[in-house]
Amino acid sequence: MVMQQAEEYTNIRAYVRDFIGIPEGLEKADVETDFGDLPFTPDLLLKKADVVYLIEIRSRVTIDTISRLNLLRDLWLRNKNTEKMQLVIAAKYFPQREENLMEQLDMQAIKLPWSLKSESREQYTPTGQRITSEKAWKVISRLLKEKKTSIRQLSLLENVSYGWAYKTIRTLMQQNIVKQENNHVSISDVNKLLNGVAWERPFSNLRLGEIRINFDEAAVAAKEITSAFKAQDDMPFGFTSYTAAALYTGYGVRHDAVYLYMKREHLDYFRELFKSSSQKGVLVLIYQHDRELFQNTREIEGIRIVSPAQTLLDLAGMGYSAMDVTKQMVSEYGTI
Template sequence: MVLTERSPEVIEFIRDALDLPTGSEILEAANLHEMLSQDLPFQPDIILKAGEQFYLIEVVSKVASLDTIARMQLLRELWRHKGPGLPEMVLVIAARTIRPREEQLAEELNIRVIHLPWTPGLPLKHEYRPSKSRITTEKSWKVVSRLLKEKSTSIRQLALREGVSYGWAHKTIGTLIEQKIVERNDSYVRIVDVKRLLNGIAWERPMKNLKIAEVPIDFSESIPAARDISYTLERQKIPFAFTGYTSGGLYTRYAVRQDAVCLYLEEKHLDLFEEFFGEPSGGGIQAWVYAPDRDVFTDTREIEGITVASPAQTLLDLAGLGYSAMDLTKAMVDIYVAL
């Protein structure tokens, strides 16, 4: 393992994410061997016991194949076939990055997924504490991004402006208040800690999880590359949208990163993209291709002949790039009201 999977900080982070009491017991794998009366196909990195539930936790840096999920599922089958009377077992994967396909399969198999901080040196607890309610889901981010734009408004107005239920808006704002990101004054709410908000986004939705390819393309600068790609894909009627460093630089007029372009593209169009723009020799700049986890193609804009993701989506994605894009993310926050 690349991570120090049994360090107190990691265990505390996982406890918080699972909403377990601090005193939940840490067991050794030998206890599990004894219960099953047989050797296990693999040894879980952490076993926690809270009440009558056992949490079997695999800690990995990256889940980019089905191997980890398959091992966890095999362990569950061994547990079930041991017979009735065994306490309930919860399977958990704690990872810095996990690809969307693997995360979806884990959810379908009722395997909990915890996103560990992926930025080197990022503290595990002081900036942001995980919550059961996520702030980066499609509906929640509508509420959060609207509040960033309005500065100060009521929860009811947030719900009305973004077309979400009052209950959903209230739950989202409640999570932000719990995380000390938002402050409430009578019926009005406002964001009081943007830095904590951005850190929270980076933890919940790191863009590394969505990246499906890095394609060398035959261009020497990012803006001409993005313009040419936009022209070609639009005429092929292939949905796409530039995001991250590319759209953030265009919105803010901040220095645009020249060694790469960032865009959303459905995975089924990746082969065609590589055929159109790939540079077999590996020269030129890179195209960082991300698979969309929501509708990113409807509310696009055009800047300098380049199709870019909406301001709200761009801000979410910049924050998801972590500290490497922090200056650009802050510049985007500064002008967000005007976009």
């Protein structure tokens, strides 16, 4: 793919997915593909209902781009795949000749805005200190909650050493994310902080899998899963992301999917209880934990959810696609 920056690619992928009308979390097509020994594959392979989208992402469309995508279509048809297929090119510039050729070949064009670039690359520079490590995020999330406090108070409230709290805050000050007034510090650039989290800890990297279950409502599904897991020796689990945020803030989001942390060894048990062969119902997006989070879960409206700090970390890790609910979570964080 021409655009090599991973973070820019994440933003563009979200833009393309939204343009086509595919909800976040459903972007991975569950289809069998075989493009032989070709040294290239589509940049994106998405599925909506019974239509599979083969997508190339470019800054500028060329004849070569169109030819490669058309070859993939020929192979798709040769393999007699049952799904309908739509070719898509997402680019910032379509020369007239190439645009005309795309129309003749029934290829969809998605015009990417020139402003769509990596905010995280521009605004956040990685350092040796990870802001999403377990201890660092304790300090940062506490500062979000307190809004303005001293470094010593942060270390006391979160039971981390003063040296660690100081190092974390100094890292953020060097990035112009935190400012200091006398002995108190506060976050001065929330957007840059969230971009840094998305850059450093993409939530999608933790996904174990996705399972369709036979429920019409996400909230009902989450309650039933909570009840089932509690009944089995209280297996460790917790809902996060949109599912938890909706309960913490009342912000209405995602009625067709739930986001769930569980241990890998419990996946088979979950499938046995809930997996449906139907393409309808609620999608359960399952994630593996990279830190201890099951000890700090809480239950709201019969649904077990991870802590506000963990929920915010995961939402921020979803980047552009979850920015609205992430900022809503930040705005209410002090009262949660």
